[in-house]
Amino acid sequence: MSVSIKNFGQFGAGNSGTSRGKAQAAVPSIRDVLLSGQSSARVSSTTQTSKTSSSDYLTSSVFMQNLKAKLSTAGDDPAQYLRARSMMDALQRGRLKVSDPTQGKSVGAWDPGQKNAKATAATEIPKTNWVDFLNAQLKRSDDGALSRDGNGSYVDKATGGNAYFGRVAGKYYYVTWPAETKA
Template sequence: MVTPLQSVRLLSSQFLLKAIKETEQQSQSQSSGTRNALLQRYGIDTSSDATRSQKTLSALLEAISSKANAAPTLAKTVSTDVTSASFMEGLKEKLEEMTDVQSTSSQAKAMLAALGAGTLTVTDPVKGVTVKAWDVDSAKEKSTSGKSGDKVEATDWSSFLKSHLARGDTGAYTKTAQGSYIDIPSGGSAYFGIIGADYVYLTWPHEKTAA
């Protein structure tokens, strides 16, 4: 999928490439001043050092333009139904992405371990449903398209989080060493964030540490 930032970079690259090609098409009899004026019109440095590297820049821009113009990969749509396999697939992908970020790596690895062990719970309080997450890539769940889940009292996010996230003496949310919140009802770890397009609440048992 081509992001807005990639689109801006591509447009800039195409303008630079167009300017370079236009200068290359100028006849040998044209003065250097005319060629420089054309380059400057596109905001390109015309100093001697910049001119010497023009061929390298042209090749680089050609490569960038070619890659960005390739058929875009459509973003996969993640279901907002937390009891569906589509959601579980999106959940696992999100957690795997989080392992690559230093600030969330430890927390994500703990959630992935809980996912594999069948102890990760997903709750959508707005829809009033909770379900045990499952690994869509496991042999046991390959053909699972969805599960029934359990009904919980439907409520808004503000009320739900106030009653579920533990706070310290200062009123700030309490967090574990992994950076996870603490779920009051279960006493386990908790995560609140977006999976796909909607917010969800994840809980799992505290990771056991060696004595």
């Protein structure tokens, strides 16, 4: 359906008001796209996740598959590769933890591809915004910079373990796993 530029601004001109309303309903607003951080090409691909609540999605096999896919595509950066390998090892050992403070939930990640894999229930964490959460969780050096370890991961202040803040399937999550120890 096409909308005439001549009639675009006229609400009372024939059928253009209803045509315009139908056209707007089919296309997400720029505000929605920018706030979600997705291009219009990816908006439709995430409709599956919007059918379930965020806390249910966090514990689902779909989320775990998306997490594993993200870890499997490490890229060309050596630090990113080392971090992804370390996270993948922790996932396979059942030691990877994923948190979403905006939902107040945290879950132990599991590999849906493993034969005896079982979903874990989400636990409650204090609900807060990302800025306050990251300021409370990430360790800083004496000069105020965020501390990183040898594999390029941030350092979790509470555990001394590795930490990562990034996107999985278009939404931000905080991921932690134990730091590797040298024997």
